[in-house]
Amino acid sequence: MSRKNLQIKKHVMTGISYMIPIVVAGGILGALAKGFGGYNIGDAVQPGVTPWSNLDPFSWTGFWWGVNQIGSYAMTFAVAVMAAGTAYSIAGRPGIAPAFILGYVANDTKAGFIGGLILAFAVGYFVNFMKKWKVPKWMNGLMPVLIIPVITTFVVGMLFTVFLSQPLAFIMIKFQNWIISLNGGSKAIIGAVIGACMGFDLGGPVNKTASLAANALGADGIFAPWAAKLIGGMTPPIGAFIAVMIAKKKFSREQVETAKTALPMGLCFITEGVLPFAAADPIRFIISSVLGSSAAGAIALGLGCESPAAHGGVFVVPMMTHPLYFLLALLVGSAVTGIVYAVLKRPETATDEENEELDDESIDFDISVE
Structure with a gap:
């Protein structure tokens, strides 16, 4: 791997x-x-002057609504961070x-992880x-802070x-409408398409567009796409864990630990847990992810699976x-991702291990003013 590519990888992995x-x-x-x-806890408290105005934190519903709201805020700022x-x-x-x-802008415009990375x-x-x-000289102190x-x-x-922003929005709207139009045909086809999109860029614009298409259909009382959305987002992290268990010698120590974290995240419908795998080995992992999720x-x-909720993972x-049947499909899709990635994965070399150690050192904050 060239020095330039190593630097790009280091920057991405640091973020x-x-x-x-x-x-x-x-x-x-x-x-x-x-x-x-x-599963609908997010709608359990009606907003007042602020979203928290009508909250009773000492009630069961109010308490868990507050927990859900905090979690939602955290996910909103993930791309920005x-x-x-x-x-x-x-x-x-x-x-x-x-x-x-601008990372927050990328999230708000549905450009997601990829948009945030470009920015x-x-x-x-x-x-x-x-x-x-x-x-x-008088401007030197103003340069970094102003x-x-x-x-x-x-x-x-x-x-x-x-x-x-506008071309991306136009493309994604057309793409979303195409996914919605598939609902009149085979359920297996729309399930495969939504699943593949969810597993493609793992929180990026394609993933978000498929998610929005499923949400639009769910709002019309068509709940099968929500099942495809959930399973498509749960499969990649679980599949990464399976791949590491099958071919542990091909992965670095850091990747093994990341896979252990990805498993519970996948069960909770947090696809982003596998971004380190996608960033380090995009082509092989995305191929594996798309095949398994689709x-x-x-x-x-x-x-015939349908979901009454668009979020919640195993809890719903x-x-x-x-x-x-949903659990069976999840097991099969995760196994496909895991087996394919275990086969395609290039074994980590000693050089890769050394580079990862250097990358880890770069993660520490340097608080000196530049």
Whole structure:
């Protein structure tokens, strides 16, 4: 692997290392809230002046609604934190603020993980470009805290807004409408398509578009796509765990530990737990993920599974139509992902291990002003 590619991998993995604890905390809290408070706990408290105005935290419903709300906030900022961490790895502290802001923009525009990553690299390289500017001495102190964050956020943010946000929105709307149009045909086909999309970019625009299509159909009382959405998002993390168990010698120590964390995240419908695998080995893992998620979606919907909830992971399985078939499809799809990835995975070398150790060292914050 070239030095440049190693640097890109290091930047991505640094950003992901900051994001994963937020995803774990937010996802687990949300899953617990839905497990104990009900799959629709997010709608259990009517908002007042603020979302918290009518909350009674000492009631069972109010307590778990609060837990769910905290988890939702955490997931909202996951892409922003990832973008900030990636830009920090590229450009140091001046890259954190603009990347965090624009990472949130990426999440809000449904550009997701991929959009946040693109913006993070754009911010990082633009900040490095600005660091080379020759400015008067009196401006040196203002550069990292005022001039660089403001100009970078404005330039990179507006470039994204003007040239990428609208075309991306147009493409995703057309894509979403196409997925919805499939509902009139074979259930297995729409299950395979939604499942494949959920497993493709693991929280990115394709994943989000399929999720929104399933939500739109669910709002019309068509609940089978929700089952495909759930199973498509649960399969990749469980499949990664299976792959590591099958071919443990092919994976680094860090990847083994990541897979152990990914298993409960997958059961809770937190697909982002496998982003370290996708970032380190995108082609092989995405192929494996798409195959497993599409197989799981096709089997689940083909056997008549429906879900009354769009979130909740294993906590909502008992409420599904044909829950045992859903679990069977989940097992088969996860096994497909795990076996295919175990076969395709290139064994980690000593050089890879050394590079990972160097990457781990880069994760620590350097609080010196740059």
